[in-house]
Amino acid sequence: MAGEIPDLIATVRAGTGKGAARQARRDGFVPGIVYGDDKEPMPINLPFNVLLKRLKAGRFLSTLFNLKVEGQDDVRVICRGVQRDVVKDLPTHVDFMRLHRNSRINLFIPVEIVGEEVSPGIKKGGVVTHVRTEVELIVTAADIPDHITLDISKGTIGDVYHISDIELPKGTKAVIDRDFVIANITAPAGLGSSDDEETEEAAAEE
Numbered sequence: 001m002a003g004e005i006p007d008l009i010a011t012v013r014a015g016t017g018k019g020a021a022r023q024a025r026r027d028g029f030v031p032g033i034v035y036g037d038d039k040e041p042m043p044i045n046l047p048f049n050v051l052l053k054r055l056k057a058g059r060f061l062s063t064l065f066n067l068k069v070e071g072q073d074d075v076r077v078i079c080r081g082v083q084r085d086v087v088k089d090l091p092t093h094v095d096f097m098r099l100h101r102n103s104r105i106n107l108f109i110p111v112e113i114v115g116e117e118v119s120p121g122i123k124k125g126g127v128v129t130h131v132r133t134e135v136e137l138i139v140t141a142a143d144i145p146d147h148i149t150l151d152i153s154k155g156t157i158g159d160v161y162h163i164s165d166i167e168l169p170k171g172t173k174a175v176i177d178r179d180f181v182i183a184n185i186t187a188p189a190g191l192g193s194s195d196d197e198e199t200e201e202a203a204a205e206e
Contacts, residue, residue: 004146005076008065009050012072013043021093032094034067034077039098044069051091055082062106062136064144067096076141078105101142106175108134109145111166111182115153125188126157132182135163136175145169150182160184 013024013031020043021031029045044067054060060079067077077096085092099105111133116122135148150166152159162179174180 005064005066005144007068008046008054008077009068010044010046012069013045016043025092030091030094032096034075034096034098037075037098037100042069042072044096046094048091051094055091059108062108064099064105064107064141065096075099099141101140103141104138105141106136107139107144109137109139109172110134110147111150112147113150113152113183115151115155118153119155119185121156121159121185122152124157126155126185127188128152129184129186130182131184132180135182137168137172138175139169139172143169143171145172152183152185155185157185157187 010032011029013020013029015023024031024045025048027045028048030048030051032044032046033041034044035041054063060082063078065077065079067075076099078099079094080097081095082091083093084090111130113128113130116128119126122128137145137148139145148166148168150161152161155161160181161183162181163174163176164179166182168174
């Protein structure tokens with residue numbers, strides 16, 4: 001289970017409709033709604049500055065949040081839409097969907113590379129290039145991995161690792177269908193240039 005699901009703190013919005021939403025914005029909040037999981041929709045208010053910071057951090061629509069509302073049980077939610085002011089491009093309303101434990105969602109999961117200390121290629125001076133530090137996976141809400149692991153303990157210089165080289169947790173799959181690159185082991189800087197110099201010297205001698 002993912003251990004770092006960020007909290008999102010909100011308050012229940014008293015009243016619904018445009019009037020209550022406008023008042024919330026005047027008070028420094030962004031109105032929102034939480035729906036789904038066969039429960040009644042719940043109108044909420046989110047602090048404007050907190051929401052804006054989250055939005056600027058990126059991938060807001062593919063981040064699982066632990067929604068905390070005073071007087072309510074914590075619930076896991078994912079954003080399903082952000083309405084913005086057409087002129088200022090600032091958030092004016094947010095929609096969140098409650099997630100049932102069996103819900104399937106897309107999330108970015110970090111890639112952890114192990115085995116560098118024993119990799120033959122690394123021992124020879126090779127360098128690991130991280131092409132993707134995280135991968136978007138389709139996961140089940142009740143079983144979200146902290147990370148996925150790429151083992152390069154047998155890697156040599158020139159090896160290229162793809163998503164197919166990672167054993168994904170049961171019930172998860174990559175969003176992208178093709179076998180994309182995760183990492184590779186490249187020759188140490190300067191090795192290629194020294195080879196070129198040797199070739200040039202040999203040619204000169206001939």
